Amino acid sequence: xxxxxxxxxxxxxxxxxxxxxxxxxxxxxxxxxxxxxxxxxxxxxxxxxxxxxxxxxxxxxxxxxxxxxxxxxxxxxxxxxxxxxxxxxxxxxxxxxxxxxxxxxxxxxxxxxxxxxxxxxxxxxxxxxxxxxxx
Amino acid sequence: xxxxxxxxxxxxxxxxxxxxxxxxxxxxxxxxxxxxxxxxxxxxxxxxxxxxxxxxxxxxxxxxxxxxxxxxxxxxxxxxxxxxxxxxxxxxxxxxxxxxxxxxxxxxxxxxxxxxxxxxxxxxxxxxxxxxxxxxxxxxxxxxxxxxxxxxxxxxxxxxxxxxxxxxxxxxxxxxxxxxxxxxxxxxxxxxxxxxxxxxxxxxxxxxxxxxxxxxxxxxxxxxxxxxxxxxxxxxxxxxxxxxxxxxxxxxxxxxxxxxxxxxxxxxxxxxxxxxxxxxxxxxxxxxxxxxxxxxxxxxxxxxxxxxxxxxxxxxxxxxxxxxxxxxxxxxxxxxxxxx
Numbered sequence: 001x002x003x004x005x006x007x008x009x010x011x012x013x014x015x016x017x018x019x020x021x022x023x024x025x026x027x028x029x030x031x032x033x034x035x036x037x038x039x040x041x042x043x044x045x046x047x048x049x050x051x052x053x054x055x056x057x058x059x060x061x062x063x064x065x066x067x068x069x070x071x072x073x074x075x076x077x078x079x080x081x082x083x084x085x086x087x088x089x090x091x092x093x094x095x096x097x098x099x100x101x102x103x104x105x106x107x108x109x110x111x112x113x114x115x116x117x118x119x120x121x122x123x124x125x126x127x128x129x130x131x132x133x134x135x
Numbered sequence: 136x137x138x139x140x141x142x143x144x145x146x147x148x149x150x151x152x153x154x155x156x157x158x159x160x161x162x163x164x165x166x167x168x169x170x171x172x173x174x175x176x177x178x179x180x181x182x183x184x185x186x187x188x189x190x191x192x193x194x195x196x197x198x199x200x201x202x203x204x205x206x207x208x209x210x211x212x213x214x215x216x217x218x219x220x221x222x223x224x225x226x227x228x229x230x231x232x233x234x235x236x237x238x239x240x241x242x243x244x245x246x247x248x249x250x251x252x253x254x255x256x257x258x259x260x261x262x263x264x265x266x267x268x269x270x271x272x273x274x275x276x277x278x279x280x281x282x283x284x285x286x287x288x289x290x291x292x293x294x295x296x297x298x299x300x301x302x303x304x305x306x307x308x309x310x311x312x313x314x315x316x317x318x319x320x321x322x323x324x325x326x327x328x329x330x331x332x333x334x335x336x337x338x339x340x341x342x343x344x345x346x347x348x349x350x351x352x353x354x355x356x357x358x359x360x361x362x363x364x365x366x367x368x369x370x371x372x373x374x375x376x377x378x379x380x381x382x383x384x385x386x387x388x389x390x391x392x393x394x395x396x397x398x399x400x401x402x403x404x405x406x407x408x409x410x411x412x413x414x415x416x417x418x419x420x421x422x423x424x425x426x427x428x429x430x431x432x433x434x435x436x437x438x439x440x441x442x443x444x445x446x447x448x449x450x451x452x453x454x455x456x457x458x459x460x461x462x463x464x465x466x467x468x469x470x471x472x473x474x475x
Contacts, residue, residue: 050243054250090246091266092243095269113239118256119257120314121296125374128464
């Protein structure tokens with residue numbers, strides 16, 4: 001009885017050990033692909049592209065995010081895997097999606113201006129007054 | 136069978152009762168408190184700001200509320216930029232290239248001012264609302280169209296002047312206007328004062344259309360009942376007070392009326408519960424003379440009717456007031472009996 005249990009245990013331990021090694025192999029391959037993502041974000045208007053201050057840079061689920069500095073520079077706070085997707089968004093510009101490759105260590109992102117018109121009727125409490133002929 | 140009836144009932148209620156009543160069971164106190172406690176000098180980290188505002192709220196409507204309220208009590212209306220924009224838009228009206236260049240230049244200015252100094256014009260408010268809703272994955276839209284205010288009672292149908300928002304919760308669209316809710320601009324004094332008006336959040340579409348005519352018709356949320364542009368420009372002029380005190384606007388449907396002397400005229404509204412009709416008054420302005428009248432007031436179900444008999448000929452601007460707050464303006468041209 002006792003012996004068979006030991007044998008059984010050994011089999012499961014073996015499986016566990018194999019699994020452990022497989023998982024180790026997997027993580028090490030992922031580790032090899034880790035990329036530290038850095039770069040500059042610019043915004044393109046009609047004529048020129050200028051660095052943008054305060055661009056939101058994030059993973060889709062917003063678990064990790066950062067924003068660009070005055071020179072448009074950023075360093076993503078977490079190293080990313082090849083194939084990960086990060087988003088760049090800034091008011092007035094179209095959101096951009098970037099898929100990380102092993103060359104993403106020095107990105108230059110140029111956001112395109114959103115072609116919305118800027119309007120602005122203000123709320124006032126000024127009372128209406130008729131403008132009539134002869135007055 | 137019972138299930139089918141229940142589903143029908145649910146469908147019926149969602150179709151009929153709109154906007155505010157959908158969220159009757161939700162108290163906005165918590166969302167409002169969060170909105171008033173979170174400060175951010177600049178808006179360079181919109182993700183963080185938005186997540187801070189919403190992380191302790193359970194429902195989407197509360198999240199939207201916290202975002203909206205935060206914008207309303209923190210973002211100032213930039214009157215200088217507004218008037219500069221108006222000037223340039225007029226100047227380049229016929230030069231589409233120059234207009235596009237100006238628009239691009241303005242945008243750069245506008246967004247950097249919004250992020251650095253928390254000041255903007257209405258498209259900026261609408262942008263910010265949408266960007267913050269995006270952060271928490273709530274679907275929203277910027278709605279472009281015509282905002283009817285005292286300064287713009289005449290419209291060029293080619294030139295929309297206002298932007299507001301629509302957002303979607305449980306597959307249904309709702310309306311809000313952060314620009315007009317934030318406060319009051321004093322154009323002559325070049326000043327803006329924060330004064331939050333709660334009436335611009337989850338507003339009934341029938342009231343909202345009185346001074347918000349969307350270019351994309353579906354965002355009137357009125358379906359077939361959407362008025363034509365002509366009907367819109369003939370509507371009475373409503374002020375912020377209408378949003379503060381009214382639940383529903385019934386009539387008069389137009390701004391201008393021509394009547395014979397001696398005619399009696401009815402004004403019908405559904406006021407909010409806290410409104411005491413005794414404080415309603417009509418102010419008549421003709422040239423330099425101004426007179427206040429207390430109209431005959433009657434109440435049927437939830438509708439309040441103000442009745443007034445015009446006994447004097449003349450041309451009058453008639454303003455409806457609740458205490459010191461102006462709600463609406465009409466124009467009455469009263470003709471003498473023998474006049475044809």
